[in-house]
Amino acid sequence: MGRSELADFLRHCRARLTPAAVGLSQGARRRTPGLRREEVAQLAGMSTDHYTRLEQARGSRPSRQMLAAVARALRLTGDERDHLFHLAGEEPPRARSTTEHVRPGLLLVLDRLVDVPARVVSDRGDVLAQNAMAGALHGDLSARPAAERNIAWLYFTNPSARELFPAEDRDRAAGNLVADLRATVARRPDDVRLAELVRRLRARSEEFVGLWDAHCVAVRRADTKRFVHPVVGLLELDCEVLLSPEHDQRLIVYTARPGSRSGERLELLRVIGLQELTHS
CATH class of the missing domain: 1.10.260.40 (lambda repressor-like DNA-binding domains)
Known part of the structure; x- marks a missing residue:
């Protein structure tokens, strides 16, 4: 070194x-x-x-x-x-079907999105980067081990991740996560890390097993989602998914419709998030 x-x-x-x-x-x-x-x-x-x-x-x-x-x-x-x-005396990550290195240009776009939650997520569901607003909405993931910064893993193993969704929306959210993961596995059947993620989820969640065995397949696309934040309340947000050229990374941006109640609450969330950063 x-x-x-x-x-x-x-x-x-x-x-x-x-x-x-x-x-x-x-x-x-x-x-x-x-x-x-x-x-x-x-x-x-x-x-x-x-x-x-x-x-x-x-x-x-x-x-x-x-x-x-x-x-x-x-x-x-x-x-x-x-x-x-x-x-540092380490071999760099080798090129493979998917990469965890977020390109500077994509990070630059993420940095410019200061008033809406946004994340860069791999097609496996790993959260690679997120802005302060996404941290305020979804929680800070930086202290978690890399293997636990996965959307499906969090949803099926961490009760607080499920509680972010209204109770009546949770079945749909779970189904969408599993269907998207199945589509990714089909594209890369030899991906060892994907197979390991599925194995770990099957071992931890009976709900995941049932959904996985149903063989539903759907790629994550634009959608409208509802979140229940413990401070600002219910947020109904439009979820836009922008794909990288290789389609192995996604920039997910959450916006509220102008003039809506959710828009007001999203602005309140921004203020709260800035205060937490200032006091941390």
């Missing part, structure tokens, strides 16, 4: 990023170029102290999960991400 080169590379990448490029306010008295260390740490979902040690060429060897998170936070290209892995 080349600690000094890794530290230099991280500092260089951080210095070239502006706060506006990642959806952050410029703020007053910014004396250093680019982002602050604590801002990179926040975007990567890690402690400021841990990231600082990387830039100071000290501390423990970063995990692959941490390297992937830092690459997303610094908006690295695929080649730059591979270079980061090499500097």
Whole structure:
């Protein structure tokens, strides 16, 4: 592991990023170029102290999960991400039928969506990135292990994820999740991680087993969904799904109709989310 080169590379990448490029306010008295260390740490979902040690060429060897998170936070290209892995003494993720590396351009779009919830999700259902509004709506997933940041896994194993939907909508939500996952498995029958996800879900949820064995298939598309937020109440949101060119990643954006009650509540959610970020 080349600690000094890794530290230099991280500092260089951080210095070239502006706060506006990642959806952050410029703020007053910014004396250093680019982002602050604590801002990179926040975007990567890690402690400021841990990231600082990387830039100071000290501390423990970063995990692959941490390297992937830092690459997303610094908006690295695929080649730059591979270079980061090499500097840390790790083999970069190899090209496969689907990738967890979100392209900088897609992250840039996500950063610009400051007043609506938005997420980048793989076709397997893994949440790869989300903005602050999505965190306020769905919850912060950054502290969860990577294997648990999956929409289907959360829905069928975490009661709080189900409670986000009105009781009368939960059967439909469950069916849609399983039907979309089945469509993905059919496209990639040799994907080991997909097979492992299905195996784990079958072991944990009888409801999943019943839906999976029904063999319903449907690809996730635009829809209208209702959410019950514990603070702002019921939200009826239009869900728009934008596909990447390879169709292995989706940008999911939730919007409320102008002038609606849900629109007012979504604005309240934005204010609450900003307050939580300020006080955290």
